[in-house]
Amino acid sequence: VPINTTLTLQPEHPFVGDNITLTCSSTIQRWPKGYGTSHLSYQFHGNTRGATDNNELQIQKLIKSDKGTSIKCQATDDLRKVSNMSNTVTLDPFYGPENVVVEPEIRYINVTEGTTLGPIHCIAKCNPECRYNWNQNISGNFEPVKNKFISKNNQSVHMHVPTITRNQAGTYRCRVDHPVVKGRSKIKDIIVNVQSPPTKPTITLRPNNPFVGDNISLTCKSTAQRWPGNIPAHLLYQFIGNNRGEFNNNRLIMNNLTKLDKGTNITCQATDDLGKVSKISKTVILDPYYGPENVVVKPAIRSLNVTEGSALGPIHCIANCNPECQYIWKQQMTGNFHPVKNEFISNNSVHVPTITRNQSGTYRCLVDHPEANNRTKIKNISVNVQYSPKITEIWLSSNNESSGLSTPITYNFNEEVIVKMTLRIESNPDPQILFNSSLLKFKIINIKINGYIDYISNLPSLKCEDSGNYQILARNGIPYADTRTVSLKIYCKPRNATAESGTIGTKVGTEESIVLNFISFPAPNVTWLRVTSFKWTILKERYDYKHKINSKIHIRTEEDFGVYGIKICNQFGCIVENITLKPQDKPETPKNFSVETATFRSLNISWIAGFNGGHEQTFSVHYKATDDFKWDKRNVQTSNIRTGSTVYYTLDQLKPDTSYQVTVVSKNIHGQRNASLEFKTEDMPEAPQYFSVGLVTDKSVILSWIAGFNGGHQKTFSVQFKTTDDDKWDVHTVHNDRTRMGSTVYYKLDQLKPDTRYQVMVLSRNIHGHRDTSLEFKTKVEYPGKSTSKTTSISTLSIVLACGYPVLFAVIIVLLVVINRRNKSSTGGSNPTNINSTTSDEYTVIQRGNPTFTEPYSTLQSPTESTALRADSIETDTYDECGIITDIEVNQTIDNRKSGNSKDEHESGKENTKERMYANMKI
Template identity: 20%
Template sequence: MNSISSSPHESNDLIQVESSLLFTASSLDNNLWICCAASNINSQWKLSGTKLLDVRYSPSDPPVIDDYNTITDYQMIENSTERLTCRSTGGNPLASLAWSCYNGTESTPNISGGSVSRSVQFTARRNQDNTCTCTATHEAGPLQKATLYVNIIYPPSIPEFKVNGTPVDIAVSIIKDSAQTVTCHSFGKPNPSTNDFTWTKERIVVSSNSVLSWAGGIRIQDGGSYKCTVTTTMTPSDTNKSPVIKAVSSDITMDVLYSPRLHQLLSLSALEGESLTLKCEYEPGNPTETTVVIDRLYDRITWTGRTHFIPSLKRSDAGMYSCTARNIMKPSGQQNEIVGEETGIFQINVWYKTSVSKFGLTSHPDAITVTVDENATLNFFCEVDSNPNSTIIFGKSDRLQYNATLKRTDGFLHLAFDVQQSDCLDTASYFCLGYNNYTEIETAPRKEMDVYVRCSPRTSGGQWESNVTAATGGNATFSFDVVAYPVPNIDEYVWHKWNGITFSQVHISDKYTINNTGVSTMFTINDIEEDDFSAYLLTVSNGINPDFNKIFNLSPQDVPQCPTGLTYSATTSSSATIEWISHFNGGLKQTFIILYKMTERSEYLVLTADEIDQKIVYEIILTGLNDGSTYEVILFSRNEKGNCKQNTSLRFDTEVLVESPPGTIGSIVGGTTGGIMAAIILVIVVVIVLRRKYNFDCLCSFRVSRKDLHHDANTDNGIDTQGANNRGYNATQTYEDISMVTDKSLYDAMDNRDNGPDSSHLYTPLDASGSKKNVSYDNVKDDPVYNNTMLKDPAQSVL
């Protein structure tokens, strides 16, 4: 009640009172009745008539689309007939509904209860997604709308393909081992997801992804026909309609491109001058059209074709070669062509004979003649050109050795040899030669160079006799080789002779012959005399200090000269002293041999005396002689070379003892003679037995027949029976032969002296004064010096 007003208006004596009511109607007030009640006393009310309220209002909520009021997108399959119903509830009066949806056909509004609905039926095609709007209009309010976005779904398109993002047709070329992938593309609504794709090859699933790839790159066997299938499900928003599954597929051919493949390439070997065919065998690639190139690597000369014929191999043909087989590949998804190729390396080995390419000293690499100072280091090198590798021999040739090998290496192309400190002996012609399987050793190529080492003269190291022996009257030659550079001139060889005080130079004469050539000298002494046995000095110079000096010795070595001056003195009835003069011993120690006997005997007794240095006159006492007897003596000397060439002899008589009384002489002589004869016979028998037993020539009781003594004076072993002091001795006198082997000379008998037990000798003297006992002489240490002749058996009887 907003206000009540009254006025004094009187009518019919009544007071008229008016009351006005002002209010805002709401939708809740619609269809309500309104009336006015009045009361003035006692609370008695009077009601007025009623009025029905008709309140005009718009719906409180906007219209809705049945079944889809909670979604904003409506899924429909293309070309299908769809029906949407729009409903508006409330409002007084009900709202008017109108559709804006693909020019669809609207139904008549349908009022039911407090709502009004209206449907629209339409058909839509893909790519016509739009909005369907239901508009509610009302007189009491603004326009209200219900909007639904219509999403027109449709099946996937036929798959298409891309390689690395570039569309390709249904034939795809991919290079072998490439990491390229093929993608299957399709579009639709809903748009296919990655997992909606399936790749199959010969009904075998190879990928469940839109991308087809190959682990490690595609292989040749991966080529072929593939099928890509895309499958999607179209689910309409109208639940009264079943979902529609749609699968589409496309086929594609994978062509795997790959390079040609070479067969195994083998190295080739042939002899220089032979023919050779180079071959490049291969398996074609994809595409099969192939170009083959043979390339010689060191000079990049090429030949096109799978074979190349070389009619005559040269050394320059040796080396590494390549064989390349190539094709042209055009992979899908790329603008540029790809050259597919495979290259192999092989070697041509040209065998050829050895040749020496370089030889010399590192300090003089190109010289063929080199002169160096002594103690210089010589670094030799030798290089050969050879295939196969060579045996290399480095050596030298000099006057001592010809082609002496210093170093050898097998299977090499170079050799080095060092001489750390060169000397005279390194002056030589050096050579280097090489040979291999194709070179004859006898004709092996070689290079040579001459090396001269400046040095003073010295011995060459050869075997030279510095001590020479000779005989008087003969010749002796000293020869010697030196090494020296420069080579001494012939006048730089000087020979000297020792004169007892110093060396004095000798010159060419009848006595001396000197022949000097190069590094050799020969010095000859002619018609040697005793004075020539001396020391000689050779001096060699070549201008480089020091000079070379060498001493040579000429020594005698001949039979001795026979002693002379054989005499006797101081004879007694039982002894005599013999003297003689010694001469040159021939260079060897000599021994004097004294043979003596009574003239009526045929066998000699023997005494020896050794030479004493620097002694000239010798004497010896003969003892145990018979009185009143004539003795003959023979003297000669001997050394290791033999006997002197001529002996000497003499005769002497022993003194006569005082004569015995008459009548006794005969008995004495007879008894003595009988005893002596008995002793002689006994001795002869014993000697014969001993000689047979020991088989040697006894020097004791030595029997020498006159035949043995009768020699030609010109023979080496002859005994001159004509002594210088012969005292009437007749050289032609003969003697009775006594049992004696006559085929041996007197000196042959002396040669058996080594059969004795030692160097001293026993000899058997003649019986003195009728004595029968053995007489033994010891070696005399002072003058005269001699050795007694010994018996092998000291028990031998005395002659």
């Protein structure tokens, strides 16, 4: 067995990118001596790549991912004996230094003197761990940085200078070496610039004392140095507190100063290219000069009115200046301005405690700037000294006559006279003249002889109602207006007669009070111009010229409506006023509203028109069924309807046998009145239903029908019949008092002609008319001497069954027909054609005639489902008519009917079809 298996690596410490060789060796002995050396083969374990050559494994260009690869080997001899596992070789390729970086990753670091440099990290990748050295370029040579500025960790070396000085400026180098192999080094340089902070700047203002509207400039200055090289640093400037203006590096220019700039605090700062900011400069406070401006006098009016004897002012002169304005007051006298006496001046105000009318005039305020010449402004105010009016003379005149008044005097004027009033008044300002509180417009006349001013005005057009005492008031807004009083009496004829309404709407049977108000001086007389028993009462009101008259008119009939004239007179004239009484009321209720005639679908009504209330009236008819909610309306077309006229109207398209409510409405513009009644429509009876033929013999036939609705009145039945070739109808009255709706009525027609076609009609009649239904049939052929007890029994049985049990009658008839057919077959010699014809004829009459005989086979199979008349809808006691037909002898047999069968079938096939029978049953 192979032993001592070993694995060796060359080179011993390979780097990434190197080629390596791993050699496996083992030994073996074989006995007896002289036998040749055993041949060994080798196998490598853990290798993922590379090429083997017997006992060697070669791996090209090591990579970092080969790190940690474990490789072993074994030897196998030619007897397939395997050695033990060799030692393990674990790959760990060297590399580095690589990816050398300095953080922060910048080439130049600018730092302010006295601040901290770093930490600056030097980082690289090596296997095994890199070795780091920091050096500083001093005087052209790199020397190690002091250890106190260096710190290490597992992956990098940090340089940190807590307080840097200008002599520490320069280039710093990080050197990275491989710890095993010399000569594998890399370096990274960084340049550190140390700079002094900016000095506190100075700020200057030009001009020193600017005015509002001037342009100013502010300049900011500061310095800073940089090492190595002692180079001046580039500075940026910022002005603080400024909200407008233009910047030019260290200069701020502000154009057109305004008052809003006052109090603006402006400072500046310098910032170097390291972002270091200087201290703030001293503050420049803007305080621009201005004024005088906005010169005003308060009260803010150009003219000031002041009452004589009162105080003038204080009148304040106000302006805006910076610094404070200077003020001077002057007064215009004899065309020139002179300073106001100091006793009336207080600071910038003027105040005259007791002013007289000769102190009127213009007062002027002059405002100057204390620091500048030629900036003076002025403000004038006109002072008007006023005094209250005084009436010294007064004249009232008409027809060019005048009189001076010193005490109240009464004047009499007619309405047509124009009165002129002249007043002589002393007043400033001009007075307003009020004549009994009415503002007058006066023509001003200056009388220069004595200096008085006369005021002349025509009084407003005087009316009768203007009579009375009048106060003449002269006022101009100054206290203590002057007054005078005169008394006027104005004469006029009656006028302005007014009533509450010239037209009075009223009703017959009422009494109307007539009241008129009018103007008249002196008092008038009043008379009616229409005959009436009422008198006038004349009442004087508060004033002599105002009067009220009262009277009454009684409306007894329509003739009392109309126009009433009223004549009012005094010595100056008369007037006539008219009062019109007109009817004004809702129309009277229609009278005698009643029903003339009524049918089953219409109603004739009538009424008498009442008084129309004084306006055109219209009529309308409203109606509805009593169980309805909706009313139908029909307008009645009438013309020239007078009181007492009878109006007729027809309501049609009504429902038969229905109760209605009817209202007739009379209407005009004032309202409506109505009258009402109720009625019920009538109706004709319904046509008999299911009219059909029962048993037919040669001389008789049994008819049946079901009674319909009687139309609300008692009804009777009658049967009319004739042969088809006759024109005359025979009439039989059906005597039967049991005709309730749904009852089945049976009737026998006898004494007919054999083998003859008949038309028969049944009529249902009440007081309103009748309705009918009809059909056709044919009697049988007569066979003398052929009557047998069998046929008699069959007929009698048929009648009994028909009278007793109408529902089973059809079934029995069908059975009898079948039995008769068999009897005829048993006698021999029967014609098959005739047999079929007879069967068809009988079956047609039975099946198509009476619903009692409908569908015999269905009746046999399901008697409870009869389609004609159910047991609960047929009265079984309606066979009282059977007393009429119980003695009937049916002599017709099956044998003696053969001769007429062919013809009967031929004719019945054309006329007695199902459709024909139903058509005859229609109403």
